[in-house]
Amino acid sequence: MKKxxxxxxxxxxxxxxxxxxDIPTIALGPKLRKLIYKSIFARMGKSIYIQNGVEFLGTxxxxxxxxxxxxxxxxxxxxxxxxxxxxxxxxxxxERNVDIGALDNTEIYIDEGTFVGIGACIAGPGNIKIGKxxxxxxxSGIFANNHTYADPLKYIADQGVTCKGITIEDxxxxxxxxxxxxxxxxxxxxxxxxxxxxxxxxxxxxxxxGMPARVIKTRLPQESINPNDLKIxxxxxx
Amino acid sequence: xxxxxxxxxxxxLQETVITALLANIPTKIxxxxxxxxxxxxxxxxxxxxxxIQDSVExxxxxxxxxxxxxxxxxxxxxxxxxxxxxxxxIGDGVQIQHGVDIRALNDTRIKIESDxFIGPYVCIAGPGNIKIGKxxxxxxxSGLFANNHKFSDPIQYIAKQGITRKGIVIEDxxxxxxxxxxxxxxxxxxxxxxxxxxxxxxxxxxxxxxxGTPAKVVKSRIGDKELVxxxxxxxxxxxx
Numbered sequence: 001m002k003k004x005x006x007x008x009x010x011x012x013x014x015x016x017x018x019x020x021x022d023i024p025t026i027a028l029g030p031k032l033r034k035l036i037y038k039s040i041f042a043r044m045g046k047s048i049y050i051q052n053g054v055e056f057l058g059t060x061x062x063x064x065x066x067x068x069x070x071x072x073x074x075x076x077x078x079x080x081x082x083x084x085x086x087x088x089x090x091x092x093x094x095e096r097n098v099d100i101g102a103l104d105n106t107e108i109y110i111d112e113g114t115f116v117g118i119g120a121c122i123a124g125p126g127n128i129k130i131g132k133x134x135x136x137x138x139x140s141g142i143f144a145n146n147h148t149y150a151d152p153l154k155y156i157a158d159q160g161v162t163c164k165g166i167t168i169e170d171x172x173x174x175x176x177x178x179x180x181x182x183x184x185x186x187x188x189x190x191x192x193x194x195x196x197x198x199x200x201x202x203x204x205x206x207x208x209x210g211m212p213a214r215v216i217k218t219r220l221p222q223e224s225i226n227p228n229d230l231k232i233x234x235x236x237x238x
Numbered sequence: 239x240x241x242x243x244x245x246x247x248x249x250x251l252q253e254t255v256i257t258a259l260l261a262n263i264p265t266k267i268x269x270x271x272x273x274x275x276x277x278x279x280x281x282x283x284x285x286x287x288x289x290i291q292d293s294v295e296x297x298x299x300x301x302x303x304x305x306x307x308x309x310x311x312x313x314x315x316x317x318x319x320x321x322x323x324x325x326x327x328i329g330d331g332v333q334i335q336h337g338v339d340i341r342a343l344n345d346t347r348i349k350i351e352s353d354x355f356i357g358p359y360v361c362i363a364g365p366g367n368i369k370i371g372k373x374x375x376x377x378x379x380s381g382l383f384a385n386n387h388k389f390s391d392p393i394q395y396i397a398k399q400g401i402t403r404k405g406i407v408i409e410d411x412x413x414x415x416x417x418x419x420x421x422x423x424x425x426x427x428x429x430x431x432x433x434x435x436x437x438x439x440x441x442x443x444x445x446x447x448x449x450g451t452p453a454k455v456v457k458s459r460i461g462d463k464e465l466v467x468x469x470x471x472x473x474x475x476x477x478x
Contacts, residue, residue, distance in 0.1 A: 018264040053293075055312065073313060075336060097313070097337060099358050099378070119337070121358050121378040121416075139359075141378050141416035141434070149413065152429055152445050152459045155373045156413045157355070177379065179416040179434040195417075197435040211435050211450060 006082075013040045013059045024052045045090060058084060061102070065090035065112070073097040081105045092116075095138070099123070104163075106144075111170070126163035126182055131170035137194070139177040142166055146182040169204065189219060246322070253280045253299045264292045285330065298324065301342070305330035305352065313337040321345045324364075329354065335378070339363070344403075346384075351410070366403035366422055371410035377434070379417040382406055386422040409444065429459060 020036060023029030033050045040059040045066035054070050056062060058078030068088055070076075073096050078084045084102040088094070091113040099121045102108055106124030110116070111131050117138035122128060126144025130136070145161040164183035168174075172186050175194030186192065187204030196213040207217040256276055263269035269292050278284045280299045285306035294314045296302060301318035308328050310316070313336045318324040324342035328334070329352040337359040342348055346364030350356070351371050357378035362368060366384025370376070385401040404423035408414075412426050415434030426432065427444030436453040447457040 014265055021264070022262075073337075075312070097359070099336065119359055119379070139379050139417070143377070143416060147375065147413050147431075149429075149431055149459060155411045156429070156431070157353070157373050157375055157411070177417055177435075181434065195435060197433065211433075 009040075009060050010058075013056070016040050017056055017059070021054065022052050042085075058102075061085050063087040065092070067091050069093040071096045075099045075101075077101040083107075089114075089132075095120075103145075106163075117176075124163065125161065126165035128166045130168045131172065131188070133171050134168055135173045136168075137174055137176045137178070140174050140179070141177075142168070142180045144182050191219070249280075249300055250298075253296075256280055257296055257299070261294065262292050266291075282325075291336075301325050303327040305332065307331045308334070310334045310338075311336040314339070316340045318342045325349075329372075332356070335360075343385075357416075364403070365401070366405035368406045370408045371412065371428070373411050374408060375413045376408075377414055377416045377418070380414050380419070382408075382420045384422050431459070 016036060020033050023032060029052050030049050034048055038044045041062055041064060042060050043063040045064055047067050048064055049069045051070060051072045053072045055075040061078035061084045062076060065088060067090055074094050076086060078086045080102060081104045083105050086100060086102055086108045088110050089112045092110050093115045095116060095118045097119045098116050100108060101123040103123060103125040107127045108122065108124065109129045113132055114130055114134040116136045119138055120136055120140045122142045124144050128142060128144050144166045145163060147156050147161055148159045149156045151159060162182050166180055166182065167185040169186060169188040171189045174192045177195050178192050179197045181199050184198050184201060186198060186202045187206065189205040190202050191207045192198060192213060193209030196209050197211040198213040202208050202215060205219040206215040207219060208215045260273045260276055263272060266289060270289050273290045274284065274288050281302055281304065282300055283303040285304060287307045288304055289309045291312040293312045294310050296316050298318040301324045302316060305328060307330055311334065314334055316326060318326045320342060321344045323345050325347045326340060326342055327349045329350055331353040332350050333355045335356060335358040338356050339361045340348060341363040343363065343365040347367045348362060348364065349369045353372060354370055354374040356376050359379050360376055361381045364384050368382060368384050384406045385403060387396050387401050388399040389396045391399055402422050406420055407425040409426060409428040411429045414432045417435045418432050419437045421439050424438050425441045426438065427442055429445040430442050431447045432438060432453060433449030436449050437451040439452040442448050442455060445459040446455040447459060448455045
């Protein structure tokens with residue numbers, strides 16, 4: 001019963017996105033999509049702009065807040081597990097060709113006002129949370145999966161992946177082509193230099209660069225580096 | 239000579255018409271099935287159970303082979319134009335994610351062996367020959383470029399000084415992390431792991447873990463304990 005229901009949902013999704021997905025702006029594509037996509041998404045807010053050529057898979061696991069912009073070539077894939085959930089909160093802007101994939105029992109949450117640049121890839125199966133007003137530049141990769149390769153006799157592809165999850169707190173700026181590996185938390189207000197590979201946690205308000213990324217500076221003024229002040233700041237920020 | 243030229247022209251026309259008509263039809267059931275049915279006539283070889291999503295671009299299809307169960311997702315561009323002996327061969331069970339660019343250029347053989355995964359927006363380009371082995375994992379935004387620009391003459395434009403074309407070999411069971419670059423002339427040995435963002439400019443011995451720009455081996459995947467098992471298994475393989 002449940003299976004036929006989900007099959008019916010999928011058919012509905014394929015039909016709706018297949019018929020409406022590629023209608024350009026001049027033929028009122030975004031307006032039509034805004035109206036009719038409502039029926040296939042878990043939740044869909046107001047004044048959403050979806051350009052033509054945006055691919056959605058598993059729309060009943062996808063929630064969209066108000067005022068979201070999604071541009072051409074974006075792919076949002078929530079298929080693979082009934083508990084998958086992808087949420088784009090209000091005011092999120094997803095640039096062209098961004099790829100967001102949940103994979104397996106995954107929750108991906110992108111919070112209010114965050115910008116994701118051209119061609120960035122965000123993939124599970126670990127949970128991913130990106131905070132408010134973050135700036136993720138083009139060609140960045142946020143992968144909550146690391147292949148395990150302890151056994152040299154077996155193929156790496158057959159040895160499974162880690163899925164610890166990634167958290168990027170509010171107000172972070174990731175430069176062009178930054179990689180974030182599984183299990184990392186990037187603290188509030190941090191700046192990650194272009195091309196950096198973040199493999200370990202970054203404390204709040206840091207500037208980190210390089211491969212692997214190392215903290216080279218803090219954004220906090222010199223006199224407030226006192227650990228007590230830092231506690232107060234992070235307490236206030238919560 | 240003229241008739242050969244005409245034949246190739248008519249092939250090209252046939253290819254253009256078929257791909258233009260079918261490339262953008264959506265859904266697996268209608269689009270992909272129509273494509274695999276009609277594409278069979280214009281490709282060098284096309285296996286069974288292939289999934290080609292809409293908006294995948296193929297150019298010079300008589301030089302392109304695709305094996306059984308291969309998957310090619312939206313926005314990929316597989317281009318064998320430039321030379322009649324170009325060859326692009328995609329093995330059985332290969333997964334090519336969206337936006338991947340594979341380009342032969344000039345008298346180039348590009349071979350991707352079975353069950354290899356090519357992540358989103360990976361670029362693979364000749365003109366050197368490129369071979370990727372079985373069961374490899376190439377993560378998003380990686381670039382394999384079998385060409386290095388020469389720049390010995392500071393007076394001439396770099397673009398006019400020509401390129402190298404030694405070729406790239408990635409052996410079986412390698413994992414390339416996000417945004418790895420592999421430059422011309424490199425061989426990456428079997429079972430290697432290359433860290434995200436690395437630039438591989440020299441050969442990497444089998445079962446190494448290499449990271450950095452330029453990539454340096456930091457570890458071997460074969461410890462003392464594994465080494466015993468490993469040599470035993472190799473000996474066993476030889477005996478078998």
